[in-house]
Every structure is written in C-alpha cells, then in structure tokens.
C-alpha cells in the first residue's frame with residue numbers, strides 16, 4: 116500500500132531524512148521507534164504532504180501512485196491520515212464544523228454526496244461513544260484549551276470518523292494515562308481491518324501491548340537502521356537505544 | 366476635474382442651494398450651514414499632509430465630475446432591492462434613492478417615537494434640529510463641515526423617554542445609474558432620550574456602474590441610561606467611495622455599541638468618535654475590515670473620556686488580501702479629570718498577500734493617573750500549521766484558508782446580538798471569501 120524508497124528530505128537546507136526505506140502492506144501494523152530528533156515526525160509530515168519539507172530524492176507511492184506531487188488534501192482524499200504529535204489549536208472553528216467540512220470535502224473529492232446533518236450527528240455520536248468522549252467536545256473550538264490527552268483523543272476521534280486506509284499516529288500515546296491509552300488503543304483496533312494499515316510512531320512498548328505490531332523499525336539519524344518483529348520493541352524497552360547507536364556508528 | 370475644481374463646484378453649488386432657501390436662509394440651522402461652508406472653503410479637502418489623513422489618500426476620488434444635487438425622482442421596485450434588507454425579521458425602514466426619501470420603500474413611524482427623515486423633522490421637530498444639529502464640541506473636520514453645509518436629507522430618529530424601539534431600524538441609501546456620478550451627503554440625526562433604546566443598521570448601495578462618493582454624517586445623542594446599537598454594513602459596489610463621520614455623545618449611564626463591517630467598495634473612511642460627557646457611560650466599538658483586490662478601508666476612531674467612571678472597549682480586526690490596504694487609527698483620550706476610566710483597545714490584522722498592507726496606529730493620550738487602559742495590535746499572516754492541519758484532513762487549500770478567515774472574522778460578528786444580522790454577515794463573509802459553506806460557528 117505505502118512504499119517509501121530512498122527518501123531524502125530537508126528543511127531549510129538541513130538534511131533530516133537520509134534515505135528512508137519502508138514498505139507497508141494492507142492489513143499490517145508497523146511501529147517506528149527511535150530517539151528524539153531522529154526524524155520520525157518529519158517522516159510523517161512528509162508522507163502527509165507538508166510543504167515546508169523539501170523532498171530531494173526518493174519516492175513515496177500509495178497503491179502504486181506517486182503521491183509526492185499531491186497536495187495534503189489530495190493525500191487525505193486517498194485515505195492517508197496523520198494523527199499529529201502536537202495537534203494545532205484553531206480558535207473559532209468548532210469541532211463539529213471542522214468535521215462536517217472535512218468529511219464532506221473528502222466525500223466531494225471522491226464523488227460522493229454530502230452527508231446529511233442527521234447522518235453526521237449519528238456517526239459522530241457513535242464514534243464519541245467508542246472513544247468515551249463527552250458531547251461538549253463537539254461545540255468546543257478545535258483543540259483550543261484542550262488538555263494534552265484531550266487533543267490526542269480528538270485526533271483518534273477524527274481518525275475514527277474519516278476511516279483512513281493508512282493511519283499514521285505520531286506519538287499519540289505520549290502523555291496519556293493508562294485509561295486514555297486503553298481508549299485510544301481501542302479506537303485504533305476498531306479501525307484495523309485487512310484493507311487498512313497503521314503506522315505507530317512511539318517511544319514506548321506500552322502502546323504496543325494494546326496494539327500488536329507486525330513490524331518494528333528503528334529510525335535513527337534519518338534512516339531506518341533496524342527492523343524486526345514485535346520482540347524488537349521489547350528489546351529496545353529493556354536495553355534502550357545505545358546499542359543501536361553503537362551499531363550504527365561502528 | 367481635480368480636487369480644486371470640485372471644491373469650486375461645491376462653492377458655486379452652495380450659492381445655488383442658498384438661493385433656493387428663501388426665508389429659511391436666516392434660520393439658526395442655516396447659519397450653521399453657512400459657517401460650516403466657510404470653514405470648508407478655508408480648509409478644502411484633506412490631503413495626506415494632514416496628520417489625520419496621513420495614510421489615506423482621498424485625491425483619486427476627487428477627480429470625478431460628480432453631480433452635487435440630484436434631479437428628479439427615481440423609483441425602485443422593492444423586489445430589486447430586497448436583498449439589501451434583513452428579510453427574516455420585521456424592521457423599520459428609512460430608504461433614500463438618489464438622496465431623496467422614498468416613502469414607497471420606507472416603513473416609518475410617529476407612534477411612540479419618531480423614525481422619519483431630516484426633511485420631515487424640519488417641519489415637525491424644528492426645535493430638536495436647532496438643539497442638536499451641528500452641535501459639535503470638537504472642531505469638525507473639513508469633510509464633516511462640507512456635509513453640514515449641504516445637509517438637507519437623511520434619517521431622523523428620536524426616541525422619547527423610556528421608549529424602546531420594537532424592531533431594528535434599517536437606513537439604506539441607494540444611488541441608481543441614471544443619477545450619473547454623484548456626490549451624496551446624507552445627514553442622520555439620532556436622539557435617544559433618557560432610558561430609551563434603539564438598534565440601527567445603516568448601509569449605502571450604488572446600484573449602477575457610475576462612480577459615487579458619499580460623504581455622510583451621523584450625529585448621535587444619548588440621554589441618561591439610553592442604549593444604542595449602531596451597525597454598519599459597508600460592502601458597496603467597487604466604484605463607490607464612502608467617507609462616514611459618526612459622532613456619539615453619551616450622557617450618564619448611557620451605552621453605545623457600534624459594529625462596522627467594511628467588506629468592499631472602492632474606498633471607505635470611517636471617522637467614528639465617542640464623547641463621554643457624563644460619568645458611568647460605556648461604549649463598545651467593534652469593527653471588521655475584510656478586503657481584497659484594490660479595496661481600501663480606514664477605521665479612524667476617537668474615544669474621548671472627558672469625565673470619570675466611563676468605560677470603552679474597542680475591538681477591530683482586519684483581513685487584507687490582493688492589493689487591499691487598511692488603516693486603523695485608534696485615538697483614546699483620557700482627560701485629567703477622567704479618573705477611574707477603563708479604556709481597552711485591540712486591533713488584529715492578517716495580511717494574505719505580499720501586496721496587501723495595513724497601517725495600524727494606536728494613539729493613547731492619558732492625562733489621568735487612576736485609570737485602567739490597555740492596547741494591543743498585531744499584524745500577522747495565516748497560521749501555516751493550522752492550514753496544514755486542516756488540509757491534511759481533506760479540506761482543500763482555498764476552503765481551509767476561508768475556514769480560518771471565517772473564524773477570524775466571526776469573532777467580531779459574534780458580538781452582534783441581532784441573529785438575523787449575524788446570519789447576513791456570515792453570508793456576506795462567505796461570499797467575500799468565495800466559499801459556499803454556511804457555518805454556525
């Protein structure tokens with residue numbers, strides 16, 4: 116489904132990604148781990164189409180289609196969803212209005228009829244229940260004044276509504292207490308199907324106890340330096356990253 | 366035609382105007398007109414050399430051979446102009462077509478209060494006009510003087526003691542193509558006596574392709590505990606210019622709320638002044654400029670705290686795209702005796718293109734020591750991160766920008782308590798942003 120080859124990207128002339136390779140097939144869950152500053156958020160932003168990052172080399176294909184020339188909205192219409200590490204506060208735009216616009220613009224782009232207000236409300240209620248969210252969420256300004264946990268839960272709520280084919284979760288688990296983590300994991304597991312794929316960016320083994328990955332990768336200094344099965348996450352949890360760094364420097 | 370020639374034309378027109386007045390010429394009201402004309406002739410039109418017009422160049426608008434007086438009467442069908450009114454609610458309407466009152470399109474009243482015209486007030490309420498007309502405490506600007514000199518028609522609203530106007534009053538000034546290029550000078554007088562209240566919405570609309578320049582004056586007097594809301598929708602045709610002067614005088618415990626929405630037209634200059642004449646009065650000044658292409662709007666405000674215990678809150682926002690230009694000049698004067706004044710001012714601007722510009726100038730002159738005053742102004746751009754966030758959720762770039770701008774502007778619209786007007790403003794904003802979403806944010 117997602118195929119990244121030899122991806123090099125930089126911001127303001129500073130190279131950050133230096134040859135990333137990643138193959139994600141449908142139905143799979145991949146975890147990307149790695150020390151701070153290794154380029155995990157950059158990778159997810161580049162996949163989602165953030166224009167600030169300059170892609171100098173390599174390719175990103177979605178179902179065989181080169182997406183590098185596509186706008187962020189076009190990528191979203193293809194079914195790519197990024198749960199932001201730091202969701203942006205947008206004063207004055209309510210969660211409802213935002214979701215209504217996002218869903219209907221996506222439907223429009225896919226040649227579908229807009230969703231009726233009633234249908235939309237029903238769908239939002241259903242997903243809010245799944246994520247154990249309070250109704251008052253809907254009328255609040257998007258992320259404004261939300262606690263860290265609320266922001267993350269709101270990201271997963273949006274993911275649940277958009278039902279993306281490829282979900283990239285950038286440290287969605289950071290800063291969540293154990294209850295919130297369980298709820299978020301529940302949301303992700305709910306989305307999983309044989310046609311969808313999930314990329315989890317995380318620091319902690321904790322999340323992976325709830326969402327079992329098929330593959331674990333270590334991103335370090337802009338490259339994927341190690342890949343393995345779910346046991347690699349356990350090893351990293353026990354030993355930290357120093358041994359990997361040593362391996363790379365060697 | 367240039368500005369000197371226009372000035373000469375106005376001078377000779379004034380003589381014609383005087384000659385037609387006959388007995389009226391010796392009235393106190395006309396004496397005020399004549400004095401105003403003399404001052405205008407001395408000063409002429411403002412230029413960018415004037416401190417108050419430093420960023421605002423009127424000159425390009427003064428090169429047209431405007432008609433100073435409208436001839437004949439032009440009738441319009443209500444259906445042609447229906448869209449310029451709030452149709453979801455019932456309102457009083459004072460409608461002018463080419464400077465002349467249209468009783469056909471208007472809905473006025475003398476029951477319980479007077480909602481009529483300046484010319485009607487000349488017949489029925491001479492004493493009110495003698496008392497309030499041209500009663501300026503400040504030296505009037507030259508354009509205000511010019512209006513005073515020619516003042517003969519406009520809205521007249523007088524609400525007696527403790528009366529509450531049961532529905533909003535819409536004042537709409539139309540000009541039509543057959544009037545040709547015209548120089549319009551409507552004159553409104555609003556007098557709210559003790560304990561009374563009213564809501565007023567005013568707009569100017571040029572219906573043809575002709576160039577128009579409107580030089581309007583509204584004088585507002587609020588008695589003790591009176592409450593006024595005064596809303597302006599300024600989205601006139603692209604060749605229409607507007608200079609508006611509004612002076613609001615507040616007595617004890619009075620409250621005035623103005624909200625000015627400048628969303629179009631060739632040129633807009635709003636001179637809005639509040640004078641606190643007695644203690645405990647409050648004022649709220651809201652404004653939104655939402656401009657693109659070559660549009661221009663100058664929001665020039667003065668809040669004059671002359672007595673203790675008054676409060677003013679000023680909140681203006683601006684969005685400038687294309688080659689649009691904006692000015693915000695907010696002068697707050699707190700005189701030595703005006704202790705316990707609260708005066709707050711905020712001005713936030715977004716520039717959407719390289720060519721767009723805004724000059725923002727807070728001007729606080731505080732001569733009392735026991736006061737709470739603050740001001741802040743920002744000039745920024747659309748938040749790129751917010752934009753990416755929205756786009757990454759499938760909302761196209763144009764709509765994402767519009768959504769952010771809509772939210773930005775909505776902060777001002779939400780301050781309008783009248784739902785039908787809010788809805789109208791939302792529609793106008795969506796139109797201006799060229800999106801079809803109708804959101805109740």
Ligand SMILES: Nc1ncnc2c1ncn2[C@@H]1O[C@H](COP(=O)(O)OP(=O)(O)O)[C@@H](O)[C@H]1O
Pocket residue numbers: 126127131149150151152153154155156157158167
């Ligand atoms: N917009 C940016 N401008 C400048 N430097 C950036 C920007 N985004 C990321 N970087 C730099 O790129 C490196 C990788 O950052 P990031 O992708 O956020 O790492 P991670 O998510 O793995 O912690 C860091 O050194 C960071 O400072």
Ligand SMILES: [Mg+2]
Pocket residue numbers: 155156157200285286
């Ligand atoms: Mg990161």
